[in-house]
Amino acid sequence: MNIFDELGDKKTVFKDKKFLDHRFLPDKLPHREEQIKSIAKYWVEALKGVTPPDITIYGKTGTGKTAVAKFAMKQLKEASKDQDLDIKTEYIRCTDYTTEYQVIARLCQQMGRDVPYRGWTKAEVINTFRNLLKKNAFGKDMILLVVLDEIDILLRNDGDGLLYTLTRTENVAILSISNYVDFKKFIKPRVKSSLRDREIVFPPYGAQQLVDILEERSKLSFVEEALEGDVIPLCAALAAREEGDARYALDLLRTSGELADEKDSNLVQGEYVREAKDYIEHNKITDIIMTLPSQQQRVLESILYLTKRKEEITSGRLYEVYKDVSRGDTVSYRRIFDFINELEMLGLISTNTVSRGRAKGRTNIIDLQCDMSVLEDAIWGM
Numbered sequence: 001m002n003i004f005d006e007l008g009d010k011k012t013v014f015k016d017k018k019f020l021d022h023r024f025l026p027d028k029l030p031h032r033e034e035q036i037k038s039i040a041k042y043w044v045e046a047l048k049g050v051t052p053p054d055i056t057i058y059g060k061t062g063t064g065k066t067a068v069a070k071f072a073m074k075q076l077k078e079a080s081k082d083q084d085l086d087i088k089t090e091y092i093r094c095t096d097y098t099t100e101y102q103v104i105a106r107l108c109q110q111m112g113r114d115v116p117y118r119g120w121t122k123a124e125v126i127n128t129f130r131n132l133l134k135k136n137a138f139g140k141d142m143i144l145l146v147v148l149d150e151i152d153i154l155l156r157n158d159g160d161g162l163l164y165t166l167t168r169t170e171n172v173a174i175l176s177i178s179n180y181v182d183f184k185k186f187i188k189p190r191v192k193s194s195l196r197d198r199e200i201v202f203p204p205y206g207a208q209q210l211v212d213i214l215e216e217r218s219k220l221s222f223v224e225e226a227l228e229g230d231v232i233p234l235c236a237a238l239a240a241r242e243e244g245d246a247r248y249a250l251d252l253l254r255t256s257g258e259l260a261d262e263k264d265s266n267l268v269q270g271e272y273v274r275e276a277k278d279y280i281e282h283n284k285i286t287d288i289i290m291t292l293p294s295q296q297q298r299v300l301e302s303i304l305y306l307t308k309r310k311e312e313i314t315s316g317r318l319y320e321v322y323k324d325v326s327r328g329d330t331v332s333y334r335r336i337f338d339f340i341n342e343l344e345m346l347g348l349i350s351t352n353t354v355s356r357g358r359a360k361g362r363t364n365i366i367d368l369q370c371d372m373s374v375l376e377d378a379i380w381g382m
């Protein structure tokens, strides 16, 4: 008897879990038809041998930006397959390639030129890249479509040099994807003027739209009749409240299924969804907080302290408490604003500017955006 035998045969509500994975790219993307059409409308230029305009996609997490961009890339590849065209599409996740040098080196490598990830000057890498894009051996122009996913991370890290280079390289069109509408504040005017981009907005999904998305995916991933009737609507409703995040909806559905397996039940029940929600929330926030730099943790701890005391949190008051919490090992008042920004980006807090009359000017009020008990567990231990 092998120790894995029994486990391999264990009964399960899943037919194939991989269809609930984030990396799986579905053939159908309900409720994104319009956005897909917009990209196609611009990219079709490439099929006529013309470099398409640059595109920027905005939308909150889980609104299908990455999925749609990858889908459009796949479709373009298919459409250009049998044509006498040299169109290349490259997908870059700016969390993996975080500087201009790395991105350009990566693009060179994808086009068959071995450029090291360090050691060359930036100018050398850029020249190599531009030479690759000059007419190919047959005198035909190559068109390169670069998808820059999570571009705000790169911009914050490395500035707008990459956009400057790419927008000033012939035959290159970029599709940038950002989770934040205001990411262009990281771009200087000289780059803005060469980035004549078309913008496509991805609104949050509504509950009914999420139901459609989940139903499609559940057919692939669960055995028949494994889901109680209210499971999908419940996942959808909870995710609709989380800013229409399809990834969260899928996580809820998968985790609910895993709970059913754990409980040896062949039916996923509505109450498992609520359990799944607590489980995911807890893990997500705990993960984020655990990986924060310790100074940031102290800022968060100070916000938690003030929230518990039901005090209004201004940056001044926050700094006072923060100084107490850190016992001398403090950063400057100005750095606190960076921290507040970053915590807001992570969705842990929100800030709201209020006007206090002419004399006092405007003040930022900070609000906690995550569950207090989860935060307490993460910060002060279980």
Ligand SMILES: Nc1ncnc2c1ncn2[C@@H]1O[C@H](COP(=O)(O)OP(=O)(O)O)[C@@H](O)[C@H]1O
Pocket: 021, 022, 023, 024, 025, 026, 028, 029, 030, 031, 032, 059, 060, 061, 062, 063, 064, 065, 066, 067, 068, 213, 246, 247, 250
């Ligand atoms: N319209 C849709 N139809 C089917 N699945 C979708 C749709 N929109 C998003 N998804 C799925 O939800 C998850 C999150 O989508 P993703 O494209 O990664 O969001 P974003 O990049 O905007 O954060 C992925 O697993 C994706 O396949």
Ligand SMILES: [Mg+2]
Pocket: 065, 066, 067, 149
């Ligand atoms: Mg994405």
